[in-house]
Amino acid sequence: MTHPVPPRRPVLLGRGSWSEARRIAGILRKETVGGALLLVAAVAAMIWANSPWAEAYESLRDLRVGPEVLHLNLSLAGWAGDGLLAIFFFVAGLELKREFVAGDLRDVRRAAVPIAAAVGGVILPAALYLLITRDVAGAGKGWAIPTATDIAFALAVLAVIGRFLPNALRTFLLTLAVVDDLVAIVIIALFYTDTLAPLPLAAALAPLAAFTVLVQRRVRAWWLLLPLAVAVWALVHASGVHATVAGVLLAFTVPVVRSERAGGPDAGPGLAEHFEHRFRPISAGMAVPVFAFFSAGVALGGLDGLVSAFGDPVVLGVVVGLVAGKPIGILAATWLTARFTRADLDEGLAWVDVAGVSVLAGIGFTVSLLIGELAFGVEGGEHVKVAVLAGSLAAALIAAVILRLRNRTYRRIHEIETADFDHDGVPDVYTTGPPGKAED
Template sequence: MTDPRKPALLSRGSWTEARRITAILRKETVGGALLLAGAVAAMIWANSPWADTYEAVRDFHLGPEALHLNLSLATWAGDGLLAIFFFVAGLELKREFVAGDLRDVRRAAVPIAAALGGVIVPAVLYLLVTRGVEGAGKGWAIPTATDIAFALAVLAVIGRFLPTALRTFLLTLAVVDDLIAIVIIALFYTDHLSPLPLLAALAPLALFTVLVQRRVRSWWLLLPLAVATWALVHASGVHATVAGVLLGFAVPVLRSDKAGGPGLAEHFEHRFRPLSAGVAVPVFAFLSAGVALGGLTSAFQDPIVLGVAAGLVLGKPIGIMAATWLTARFTHADLDEDLTWVDMLGLSVLAGIGFTVSLLIGELAFGVGQDAHVKVAVLAGSVTAALLAAVILRLRNRTYRRIHERELADRDHDGVPDVYEDDRPGMTT
C-alpha cells in the first residue's frame, strides 16, 4: 500500500486527461497497424523477384530542381511526410506541458527523466559495442528513439487493460523522446548549414505564429506559410522535420476567451493526427523498411547491427528503469498502488520498439542505400523488444483487467468513473 503522505509515482491523472489520452491512443493504435502493414509489404516486395521495381519506386525523383526540391520518393517521405508527424508531436508535447496533467512539474519529471535515460544508455551501449569500428560512431543515435505508433499497436494486442497511468506514461515518454530525437537530428546530423535560407525561414514562421496566435484557422493562409517554412529549412541543410516541430510549438494551446469549442492546438491535432498516423508514417515505413534478407548471417556479424539491437533491447529498458527508479529515490515517491515495478519493466522493454525515427536517423547517418544493415538491426531489435514485452505484460493481464474494471466503475451513473471522483476534494471512498 502506498503511503498517502508520500507523493505517488505515475499516479492516476484527471478524468478529462484520461479520456483525451484514450482517444489519442486509439488513433495511434490504428496508425501502428497501418505502419506494420506498410513495413511488411515493403519487406515482401524487397525480397520478391520484383525487388528492382521497389528500388526504382524509392529512387523515383520529382519536384522543382530550381528550389532544390527534386527529391526521391524516399526522401520526400523522410523529409516531407515526417514533418507532419513531428508537427503533431510538437502540438502534443506543448499540449501536455501547458494544459495537460504534465503542467505539474512533479508529474512531468518522471517521463522526462525516463526519456533522457532511454536516450543516454542506448547511445552509450551502442558506442561500447561498436568501439574501434571505423565510421560506426555516427550511428550512435539510431537506438535512442521509441516508435509510439508501433509500440501502441503491440500494446493494443497484449495489454488493453493496462492502467491509464502507464498508457499516459508511454505516450508522453515517446513524445519527449521524439523531441530529443529532433534536437539530435538538428545538432548532429546537419552536414552543410546555409545560414541565409535558415534566417529566411524565420519570416514565414513568424507570420504563421502571429496568425495562429490570433486564432486564424484559414488553411489557405496557414498552409503556404507552413510549406514555405519547411522548404527554407530544408534548403538550409537542417533536416526539414525540424520545421514541423517549430510550427507545432507556435500553435496556442489554451482556448480563446471569446470563442467556445476546442483550442487551436486541439483543433489542428484532431485534423492532422489521422493524416500523420494513417498516411505519413505508414508511407514512410513502406518506402524505408524494404531490405533484402539474403545476407542476414553477415548482417549479424556487423558490430553496428549488434550495437543497434543491443541499444533497443537492453539499453532502452535499462535507461528508462534506472531513470525512473532514481527519480523515485530522489523525490521520495512511492510507485502508485495500482502498479508494480514489473509493469514498469514491461513498459520499458516495449519502449525498445524503435522504427520510424530510428530508420530516419539510420538514413541520415549512413546514407540512403548504404543503411541496409541498420534496417535489419532496427527490425530485429524492435521485434525482439515487442516479443519480450508481450511475455512480461501478458503475465500481468489478470491484474490489468481488475484495475480496468475498477477504473470504469460508475455506480452513480454520472458519466465519470468513481475512481476519478474519489480524488476530488471532499469526496470519500
Template sequence: MTNPASPHKPALLDRGSWGEARRIGAILRKETVGGVLLLVGAMAAIIFANSPWGDAYETLRNVRFGPEALHLNLSLATWAADGLLAIFFFVAGLELKREFVAGDLRNARRAAVPIAAALGGVIVPALLYLLITRGVEGAARGWAIPTATDIAFALAVLAVIGRFLPTALRTFLLTLAVVDDLVAIAIIALFYTEDLSPVPLLAALAPLAVFTVLVQRRVRSWWLLLPLAAATWALVHASGVHATVAGVLLGFAVPVLRSQKAGGPEAGPGLAEHFEHRFRPISAGVAVPAFAFLSAGVSLGGLDGLGSAFRDPVVLGVAVGLVVGKPIGIMTATWLMARFTHADLDEDLTWVDMLGLSILAGIGFTVSLLIGELAFGLGNDEHVKVAVLSGSVTAALLATVVLRLRNRVYRRIHEIETADVNQDGVPDVYQIGRSEAADR
C-alpha cells in the same frame, strides 16, 4: 490488493484526472490504428523487397520529382522522410506544446519522472552502441539510432497483448514517448545537420513568423496557412537542417489555449486541439505508414545475408541498444527518481509492470530508421534496417511475455477504472478513492 501508497508521498505513477485520461485514451486509439497501418506498410515493404519484384521496389523508391530550382528534385523515399514525416513532427510539436502548457508536463513534480525516464532511455542505449562499435570507422555516426521509441508501433503491440493496461501505465508510456520525440528532434537538429546555409534558415523565419501571427489570431484558413507552412518547410530544407524540424517549429507556434479576456470565460482549448484533430489521422494513417513502406524494405539475402548483417558491430550496437539499453536506462532513471523523491508506485502496480513498459519502449522504428538514413545515407543503411527491425521485434516479444504475466491484475484494475455505478459518464474511481470504488 496491494496497500495504497501513502497519501503524504508523491505517486511515481498515477492515472491523473478524468479529462486527461479521456484525452489520452482518444490519442492512443488513433495511434493504435496508425500503428497497425505502420506494421502493414513495413511488412509490405519487406515482402516487396525480397520478392522477384525487388528491383521494382528500389526503382519506385528512387523515382525523382520536384522543382530543381528550389532544390526539391527529390526521390520518393526522400519525399517520404523529409516531407511526410514533417506532418508527423508537426503533430508531435502540437502534442509537446500541449503537454507543457496544459498537460502532465506543466507540473514539475509529475513531469520529472517521464523526463528522467526518457533521458535514461536515450543515454544508456547511445553509450552501449558506442561501446559495441568502438574502433569501427564511421560507426559512431549512428549513436542516436537506438534512442528513439516508436509510440505507434508500441501501441499496435499493446492492442494485441495489453488491451487492459492500466491508465497510469498508458499515460506514462505516452508522456515518455512525447519527451523522447523532443529529444529526437533536438538530436536531429544539432547532430545531423551538414552544410548549414544560414540565409535560407534566416529566411524561413519570415513565413514562420506570419504563420505564428495568424494562428495566434485564431486564423484557420488553409489557403493562408498551408502556403506559409510549405514555404517554411522548403527554406528549412534548403538550409541543411532536416526539414522535419520545420514541422516541430510550426507545431510550437499554434496556441494550446484560448486567450482569456477580462471578465470573460476561462481559457479553453485553443487552435492546437483543432489542428491535432485534423492532422493526427493524416499523420498516423498516411504519413507514417507511407514512410514505413518506402523505408523499411530491405533485401535480407537469406540466412547468409542475415548472418553477415549480425556480424556487423553497427547491427549489434543498435539491437542491443534497443533491447537492453532502453529498459536499463528507463528502469534505472525511474528507480533513482523513486529513491531520491521518496515517491511510491501507484497502488496495484509493481516494478514488474515498469519493466514490461521499459522493454516495450525498446520498440524503435520510424525515428530510428530516419536517423539511420541521416547517419549513413539513403541506400547505405541496409544493415541499420535489419538492426532496427530485429531489435524492435525482439523488444515486442519480450514485452509481450512480461506484460501477459500481469494480465489478470490488469483486467481487475480495468474493471475498477471503467466502473460507473451512478452512470454519470465519469468512472467512479475518478470521483472517489480506488479502494472505495473497488468495494462497491
C-alpha cells in the same frame, strides 16, 4: 493523546485526471490504427524487396520528382522522410506543448518522471552502441539510432497484448514517447546537419513569424496557414537542417489555451487541440506508414545475408541498444526519480509493470530508420534496417511476455478504473467530493 498523521508519500505514475484520461484514450485509439497500418506497410515493403520484383521496388523508391531549382528534386523515399515526417513531428510538437501547458505534465513533479525516463532511454542505448562499435571506423555516427521510441508501433503491439493496461502506464508510455520525439528532433538538428546555409534558415523566420501571428490570433484558414507552413518547411530544407525540424517549430507557435473572448473564433477546443485532431489521422494513417513502406524494404539475401548482417558490430550495437539499453535506461532513471522524490508507485502497480513498458519503449522503428538513413544513407543503411527491425521485433516479444504475465492484475485495475456505479458518465475513481464531480 493524539498522534500526528504522517504525511502521505508522493505517488509515482498516478492515474491522473479524468479529462486527461479521456484525451489520452482518444489519442491511443488513433495511434493504434496508425500502428496497424505501419506494420502492414513495413511487411509489404519487406515482401516486395525480397521478391523477384525487387528492382521495381527500388526504382519506385528512388524515383525523383520535384523542382531542382528549389532544391526539391527528391526521391519518393526522400519526400517521405523529409516531407511526410514533418507532419509527424508537427503533431508530436503539438502534443508535447499541450502536455506541458494544459496537460497533467504542467505539474513539475509529474513531468519529471517521463522527462527523466526519456533522458535515461537516450543516454544508455547510445553508450552501449558506442561501446560495441568503438573499433569500427565511421560507425560512431549512428550512435542515435537506438535512442528513439516508435509510439505507433508500440501501441499497435499494446492493442494486442495489453488491452487492459492501467491508464497510468499508458500515459507514461505516451508522454515518454512524446518527450523522446523532441529529444530526437534536437539530436537530428544538432548532430545530423552536415552543411548549414544561413541565408535560407534566416529567411525561414519571415513565414514562421507570419504563421505565428496568425495562429496567435486564432486564425484557422488553411489557405493562409498552409502556404506559410510549406514555405517554412522548404526554407529549412534548403538550409541543410533536416526539414522535419520545421514541423516542431511550427507546432510550438500554436496556442494551447482557448480564447476567452465570448463568441471568439476559438470557442470550443483550443487551436492546438483543433490542429491535432485534424492532422493526427494524416500523420498516423498516411505519413508514418508511407515512410515505413519506403524505408523498411531491405533485401535480406537469405540466411547468408542475415548471418552477414548480424556479424556487423553496427547491427549488434543497434539491437543491444534497443533491447537492453533502452529499457534499462528508462527503468533506472524512473527508479532514481522515485528514490530522489521519495515517491511510491501507485496502488496496484509494481516495478515489473514499469519494466514491461520500458521494454516496449525499445520499439524504435520510425525515427530509428530515419536517423539510420541520415547517418549512413539509404544504400549504406541496409544493415541498420535489419538491426532496427530485429531489435524492435525482439523488444515487442519480450514486452509481450512481461505484460501478459501481469494481465490478471491489469484486468482487476481496469475494472476499478471503469466502474461507474452512480451512472454519471465518469468512472468513480475519478470523482471527488459530491457524486458526479470529476477531477479536472
